Amino acid sequence: MFTGLIETIGTVLEYTTLDTSSSGGNGVSLTIGNCSEILTDVHLGDSISTNGVCLTVTEFDEGKTFFKVGIAPETLRRTNLGDLKTGDGVNLERAVTSDVRLGGHVVQGHVDTIATIVGRVPDGNAITFTFKLRDVEFISYIVHKGFIAIDGTSLTITNVDYDKAEFSIMLISYSQEKVILSRKSIGDSVNIEVDLTGKLIEKQIEVNLNNQIKNNDSVLNKLIEKLVEKKVNELLSKK
Structure with missing residues (x-):
């Protein structure tokens, strides 16, 4: 980690x-x-x-x-x-040890995909970078003000365009001297690891929903039955 x-x-x-x-x-x-x-x-x-x-x-x-x-x-x-x-x-x-302060976020080092730099705009003494994902499905794990690891660097999302599968970050002056991103130009690629939290939540919801669908007595199935029954009664009452 x-x-x-x-x-x-x-x-x-x-x-x-x-x-x-x-x-x-x-x-x-x-x-x-x-x-x-x-x-x-x-x-x-x-x-x-x-x-x-x-x-x-x-x-x-x-x-x-x-x-x-x-x-x-x-x-x-x-x-x-x-x-x-x-x-x-x-x-x-x-890799972290037990006495390291977690100043960034939890990064596994398991890269999900790569992205291409499509924008690089100076903003005061900072630089705003915009990236386009190669594998667009990973945009669903990227949220405004959330974490992302770019070439292993923990950064904060400043903007997301879900339709274009693009997102932006701002690289402050101090970080420009410490990481390789500041050396890269439009068209260059970067490694992307999305925040693990989003993937865990998605999987938990998926497993929970599948289990409830398989269980006829589950809360979800009972709710669906009630909604269907209500809709059928409404249609019958209009005849």
Whole structure:
């Protein structure tokens, strides 16, 4: 679990499409450096959010100046990590510990989809970014003044257009220096993780409704029966 408060920006040192080393697992791997400040307590198997994606550390050097992670095919399909190249900056955050203040919001590091930047407008010393979702169904989990994780950064929604599957956030001056979003332009992509709360509520309602529909004696079915009976009586009374 993460907070969405980026600790540092690392640099992609190497992106390997077929890493045959023991730490590469015969798949895609990513080596990230310039991040020694978050590697002081690193261990193999630790989770580090990389542009919002929870990835497992498979290797690090003795001096703890870089670390390597593997990227699964599903992760490549869901995220924009496959577009990374040597020299790119990435947002990094270690998994939370019990003594960390939750200054952002609960972020799983499980990216739902990607979005494209369709607007970038200065507003005083802040920047308003507007994004369009690739998978439009996720717009239903995005609400005005709600949380969202963009490339792993916890941000607040300032506007939502449900018809266009677009939403906006405002990046303040302080954050512009701490996260990679300020380096991106219109047309660039970002990783999106919607707030888990909305998905949990939706699933609870769906399961509850299905259970009530299957139960003939449920409150919902009894209510439907009463409404149908009332409507039928109204129609009969008009004859």
